[in-house]
Amino acid sequence: MNTTEKDIELFDSYMNGTMNDTDRAQFEERLRNDEAYRKAYELHSEVVLGIQRKELKAMLQEQEKAGQEHATTTKRRPLVIRISSILALAACLFIGIIIVHDAFRMANLGGDYIAQLEQPVPRGSGVEETLALIYDDLQQGNYSNAQENIDKARLLIQEEQSIAYPTEDETEYHQQILKLDNDELDWYQALVYAKTHKVLKAKKLLKQISKSDSWYQIKALEFIGQ
Amino acid sequence: MMTDQQIIDGFRNNDRKIINGFYAANKGAFLNHFRNSYGKSDEYLLDLYQDSNVTLWENIQKGKLGKMTSTLSTYLFAVGKYKMMANDRKFKEMTTDVDLQNLNLVDSDAEEMEEKEEKERKIDEIVSKMTYPCSDILRMHYWEKLSGEEIAMQMKYASTDAVKTQKYKCMQKLKQAVMAVF
Numbered sequence: 001m002n003t004t005e006k007d008i009e010l011f012d013s014y015m016n017g018t019m020n021d022t023d024r025a026q027f028e029e030r031l032r033n034d035e036a037y038r039k040a041y042e043l044h045s046e047v048v049l050g051i052q053r054k055e056l057k058a059m060l061q062e063q064e065k066a067g068q069e070h071a072t073t074t075k076r077r078p079l080v081i082r083i084s085s086i087l088a089l090a091a092c093l094f095i096g097i098i099i100v101h102d103a104f105r106m107a108n109l110g111g112d113y114i115a116q117l118e119q120p121v122p123r124g125s126g127v128e129e130t131l132a133l134i135y136d137d138l139q140q141g142n143y144s145n146a147q148e149n150i151d152k153a154r155l156l157i158q159e160e161q162s163i164a165y166p167t168e169d170e171t172e173y174h175q176q177i178l179k180l181d182n183d184e185l186d187w188y189q190a191l192v193y194a195k196t197h198k199v200l201k202a203k204k205l206l207k208q209i210s211k212s213d214s215w216y217q218i219k220a221l222e223f224i225g226q
Numbered sequence: 227m228m229t230d231q232q233i234i235d236g237f238r239n240n241d242r243k244i245i246n247g248f249y250a251a252n253k254g255a256f257l258n259h260f261r262n263s264y265g266k267s268d269e270y271l272l273d274l275y276q277d278s279n280v281t282l283w284e285n286i287q288k289g290k291l292g293k294m295t296s297t298l299s300t301y302l303f304a305v306g307k308y309k310m311m312a313n314d315r316k317f318k319e320m321t322t323d324v325d326l327q328n329l330n331l332v333d334s335d336a337e338e339m340e341e342k343e344e345k346e347r348k349i350d351e352i353v354s355k356m357t358y359p360c361s362d363i364l365r366m367h368y369w370e371k372l373s374g375e376e377i378a379m380q381m382k383y384a385s386t387d388a389v390k391t392q393k394y395k396c397m398q399k400l401k402q403a404v405m406a407v408f
Binding site: 043044047048055057064 | 240245276364
């Protein structure tokens with residue numbers, strides 16, 4: 001049977017389910033009674049399904065390809081992540097070893113400098129008594145007590161700095177003594193930091209001392225240099 | 227989460243997103259099930275999975291699913307089993323398989339089934355040889371379900387009548403090629 005444009009429109013309409021009830025009944029009636037027409041419709045629907053099947057297969061192939069590409073990327077990703085993690089871990093470990101090594105080195109050096117400490121010289125300020133206590137604490141390895149006494153001494157220095165002396169000379173003299181006490185205190189503080197593994201604080205303070213005109217400037221430079 | 231009915235509607239309308247989503251969602255379980263139960267190779271199973279999806283789509287287009295008594299995924303697995311048995315020429319087992327019977331998947335005898343598959347293969351071969359403009363116009367009309375106006379605009383035809391005429395010519399050409407083979 002030769003199908004016309006009109007037949008194809010009807011076949012498509014029936015396949016798509018867009019025919020109204022009356023037209024569909026008529027169409028189905030013809031399919032039942034007209035064998036040539038039914039065969040033409042069957043051929044049409046088989047070809048249409050073939051066209052659609054081709055597109056569906058292409059789409060699924062495309063999806064499969066995209067899925068495989070995704071799988072390859074995700075397979076590679078864990079390897080990249082694993083390598084990065086190992087490198088990061090190695091870097092952390094290396095830095096950790098350096099930090100720990102540095103902390104112990106500073107603590108040992110701090111111990112050496114504590115052994116070299118001389119008894120604080122009495123210069124006539126009220127701070128010196130506390131400095132003597134700190135000296136004892138350091139010698140006995142009692143660093144938490146030493147820290148407490150350092151904090152106390154700082155407060156005492158502040159108090160003494162506010163005392164007014166009758167003459168300018170006397171004021172200047174006391175200020176100089178307090179400066180020497182303060183330098184002493186900074187050095188003690190650096191040693192406490194070193195002994196208690198506060199590496200960064202110790203280094204910062206040592207650097208500060210090394211740049212000042214403190215009595216301990218050279219020692220601080222030596223400490224950092226070692 | 228989509229219902230099976232929404233997925234069926236998506237398949238019926240050739241909704242790329244829904245079909246691809248369903249395909250991706252069931253692939254792992256399907257391949258595992260058939261690999262573990264029947265020991266088939268991955269290459270074979272991938273073809274089986276794609277063919278099963280095509281058959282599912284076809285059965286939806288033909289209105290064969292009717293009232294679903296199982297989930298769409300179960301139906302897909304049953305289609306896979308049916309296709310695998312057909313490939314292995316285990317027709318006797320198919321006719322007695324309860325799952326396949328329950329899902330109305332076995333509706334013809336072995337000879338008919340082979341004939342049908344052979345016909346489909348030949349039609350697919352002819353369709354795949356289509357060239358421009360037929361390949362584009364028929365794809366737009368039957369797969370993408372575009373209107374005559376949309377096709378005319380995309381393919382730069384002067385009118386929808388010109389589209390209809392061209393589509394008719396293409397279909398006639400295809401049918402003649404199919405008839406020449408059978």
